[in-house]
Amino acid sequence: MLPVNRRQLFTLALFSPFLASSKTPKKRALPKIGMGTWITFNIGDNKEAFKQREKVLKEFFSQGGGLIDSSPMYGSSEKVLGLLLPRVKEHQDKLISASKVWTSSTSMGPKQVQNSLHLWGLNKFDLFQVHNLLNWKDHLKTLNEMKDSGKIHSIGITTSHGRRHKELIEVMRTHPLDYIQVTYNVLDREVEKEILPLAKEKGIRVIANRPYQGGPLIKELKKKKLPSWAKEMELETWAQVLLKFITSHPALDCAIPATTQVEHMRENMQARLGKQLTSSQREKISQEISKLWS
Amino acid sequence: MVLNLTSYSPVDFIPYTREIYYSLLANSLTSQFSIHLLTVFINFVWIWAFVKRNLSIQFCSLALLWFICGYYFYGNLYAQINWIAPKMSWACYIQSLVCLAFVPISLKFRPENKSVLTWIIFTVFVALGPAAIWPVYQVMDWNALGFPGLNSTTLWLLTLSSYLSMPSSKSRFFAMVPTLPLIIFNLMRFYVFHVS
Numbered sequence: 001m002l003p004v005n006r007r008q009l010f011t012l013a014l015f016s017p018f019l020a021s022s023k024t025p026k027k028r029a030l031p032k033i034g035m036g037t038w039i040t041f042n043i044g045d046n047k048e049a050f051k052q053r054e055k056v057l058k059e060f061f062s063q064g065g066g067l068i069d070s071s072p073m074y075g076s077s078e079k080v081l082g083l084l085l086p087r088v089k090e091h092q093d094k095l096i097s098a099s100k101v102w103t104s105s106t107s108m109g110p111k112q113v114q115n116s117l118h119l120w121g122l123n124k125f126d127l128f129q130v131h132n133l134l135n136w137k138d139h140l141k142t143l144n145e146m147k148d149s150g151k152i153h154s155i156g157i158t159t160s161h162g163r164r165h166k167e168l169i170e171v172m173r174t175h176p177l178d179y180i181q182v183t184y185n186v187l188d189r190e191v192e193k194e195i196l197p198l199a200k201e202k203g204i205r206v207i208a209n210r211p212y213q214g215g216p217l218i219k220e221l222k223k224k225k226l227p228s229w230a231k232e233m234e235l236e237t238w239a240q241v242l243l244k245f246i247t248s249h250p251a252l253d254c255a256i257p258a259t260t261q262v263e264h265m266r267e268n269m270q271a272r273l274g275k276q277l278t279s280s281q282r283e284k285i286s287q288e289i290s291k292l293w294s
Numbered sequence: 295m296v297l298n299l300t301s302y303s304p305v306d307f308i309p310y311t312r313e314i315y316y317s318l319l320a321n322s323l324t325s326q327f328s329i330h331l332l333t334v335f336i337n338f339v340w341i342w343a344f345v346k347r348n349l350s351i352q353f354c355s356l357a358l359l360w361f362i363c364g365y366y367f368y369g370n371l372y373a374q375i376n377w378i379a380p381k382m383s384w385a386c387y388i389q390s391l392v393c394l395a396f397v398p399i400s401l402k403f404r405p406e407n408k409s410v411l412t413w414i415i416f417t418v419f420v421a422l423g424p425a426a427i428w429p430v431y432q433v434m435d436w437n438a439l440g441f442p443g444l445n446s447t448t449l450w451l452l453t454l455s456s457y458l459s460m461p462s463s464k465s466r467f468f469a470m471v472p473t474l475p476l477i478i479f480n481l482m483r484f485y486v487f488h489v490s
Contacts, residue, residue, distance in 0.1 A: 042310045044374040046317045075309045075375040132302075161303065214305070 028096060028126065028153070032247040033272045034067030035060050035265075036209060036258035042075035050080065052260060057084050059262045061091030063269035069181070069207065069256045070120075071100040071131050072112055078119040085121055097122055098207075100131035100158060106138035113146060127179055129156035133164050133171070140175055154178035160209050162190050169194055177204050184208040184252065186245045186289045187217060196251035205253040208246045212257060218242060221292065229288060233281055234274055239264070243271035245285045248278075307479065308486045310375045315483075319444070322371050329366050333359060333443030340442075340452060344416060349400035352456045353393045359443040359452070360390035360473070367444050382479070386446070388472040393453065396460075396469070405459045412458040415451055446476045 040056075043049035060068075070077045078099065085092060099116045101109050113128060128143055130136045136157055143155040156179030159168050165182075172180065172195070180199055182191045185208070199206045212218040221238040235241045239257075246255045257268045277285070323330055336355050343351035364386025373379040442449035450473055457466045 039309055039311060042375050043314050044310075044318050045321060046314055049314065049317070073306075073309065073377055075377060 029066075030096065030205065030254050031064055031066040031272060032254055033065065033243060033269055034069060034096070034098075034207070034254045034256040035065055036256040037068065037070040037077040037081065038074050038209075038258055040258040040260045041070070041077035041080045043080055044076050049260075050083070052262075053080060054084050054087055055262050056260060056265050057088055058091070059265045060269065061088055061094050063266060064094075064272055065269060066094050067096040067098055067127075067207070067254055067256065069098045069209075070116075071102055072116065073100070073102050073131060078116055082119045082121045096126045098127035098129065098156075099125060100129045101139050101143065102131035102134055104135050106135060106142070109135075109139050109142045110146070113143075113151065117151070124150065125152050127154045127156055128152045129158045129179065129181060131158055133157060133159055133167055136167075136171060140171075140177075154205075156180055156205075156207075158182070158207075158209070162188060165190065165195060169198060172198050172202060172204060177202075179205045179207060181207040181209055181256075183210040184246055184249075184255075185211050185213055185217065186242055186286055187213055187293060189286070192249070196249065200251040206251055208252055208255040211243055211246055211255045217293070221289070224292060227288065229284060233277060233285075237267045237270065239267040240271045240274075241285060241289075243268060244274070244277055245282055247271065248276040248282055304482045305486050307376075307378055308483050309377070312487045314375060315487075318371060318375060322444075326366070326371075329362065330444070333362055333441065336362075337442055337452075344455065347405050347459075349403055349405065349456065349459060350397050352459075353396040353400055356449075356453050356456060357390045357393040357397070359449055360386045360393060362443045363446055363449055364390065367446075378479075382446075382476055385472050385476055389453070389470070392469050392472060393456075396456075400460065403461065412455050415455045415458070446473060447480045450477055 041053055043053065068081065070081060072078065085095070097120060099113075099120070101112050103109060103112055113125070116128075117123070117125065128146070130139045130143070140155065140157070143152060146152045147155055156177055157168065157171055158181035159165065160181075160183045162183055168180065168182070171177070180195070182195060184191050184196075184206075188210070196206060198204075218238055221242075226236070226238060226241075230238075230241050233241075233244075235244060243255050243257065246252055255271075259265050259268060336358050340352055340355040340359070343349075343355060364383040368379045368383035368386060372382075442452050450470070453470060453473075454467075457463060457469060460466045
């Protein structure tokens with residue numbers, strides 16, 4: 001017999017979700033299309049490019065964007081974001097900030113997080129990731145400590161170009177993660193075999209980088225007319241075709257295309273809308289684009 | 295920051311567009327004109343020393359140019375847009391010290407015969423370098439014209455000319471090892487901008 005009465009049991013049951021949530025923060029709603037900043041926001045002191053990026057950022061938020069992903073590896077991107085965010089104050093509550101720790105030095109990890117906070121002008125990051133699995137064992141420990149202290153809401157780990165997948169799978173199996181970021185697009189579907197099912201099983205959110213294979217894929221497709229099969233699926237642009245393919249995967253939470261053009265941002269964000277594609281539609285897209293690409 | 299280099303491809307080392315790179319050079323010309331003026335002056339000193347076959351002044355000029363290249367271009371300007379730039383500046387500092395070490399060595403030496411190769415390199419650089427290189431790079435703005443002290447590739451050519459003027463040039467050539475990675479990097483950038 002438990003040394004508690006029914007009233008005490010009822011109270012415990014009523015309040016237990018609130019007790020649990022102090023250690024496991026509630027997951028924030030994540031729009032399906034985010035924004036990457038690799039190359040696109042690395043503009044140094046270029047004033048013309050700065051004005052253009054401000055327009056791109058405003059378009060991103062006004063079209064319902066949320067997650068912005070950056071890293072110390074991306075040159076001046078974090079600094080530029082930090083200068084631009086105050087200019088879009090009206091949208092700042094929509095921001096889901098995501099950056100990365102990228103140093104082989106364990107002791108430099110917390111300093112990099114602090115530096116990123118300073119550059120972005122934030123008190124807290126929504127997501128902080130270990131970039132390219134660099135020194136992941138020590139950095140995951142650091143990030144978890146910072147999560148407990150409230151500087152970071154969620155932690156994750158990233159890779160790209162299909163590198164070090166075996167190591168990523170090992171980390172996913174053995175360490176609690178909130179997010180992973182991997183390369184996934186219509187031509188690179190490697191992660192479907194093991195990583196995406198594992199992420200789904202573990203409840204890890206997945207962010208897809210390189211949705212356009214770094215750019216060449218969409219540049220090449222845009223030279224061709226949108227086929228009738230795309231229109232039948234209610235897809236109006238190549239951007240929608242490529243992004244909907246990604247975000248319709250049941251294990252995929254967000255894709256992060258990068259762009260310097262307002263018009264392209266508008267096209268990217270349109271992929272948030274409309275129905276999710278079925279698996280047969282996704283297969284059709286994959287087959288057709290493989291034919292066009294080869 | 296030590297890297298697992300197998301985790302990276304050439305494009306990871308060039309995290310910017312061609313337009314941003316050239317605008318960085320163009321902006322620096324207008325905002326830091328005195329540094330550009332200084333490097334042009336030192337270039338002329340090197341040319342004068344080359345013509346007069348004065349190796350010690352050549353190496354003195356080169357030491358200054360490599361230092362400016364490392365501190366101003368890689369350490370400050372280029373570091374704005376590339377994470378690897380501060381590491382490259384150390385290669386320039388080491389090359390500067392190597393050139394400085396050659397100043398006393400070359401004091402008593404006066405090249406008797408100019409090697410054919412030295413003159414070919416010198417001619418290409420002075421007479422044809424900018425005209426040959428910039429159309430290839432499809433420079434957006436002539437303000438972005440690079441020259442020794444800012445551009446490590448043309449500075450490397452200058453340094454090579456001086457080393458080839460020394461006796462036992464083959465062994466002296468290894469004194470250029472510190473900045474060989476920079477040249478490889480510049481070739482990689484050319485590949486990323488123009489080929490891939």
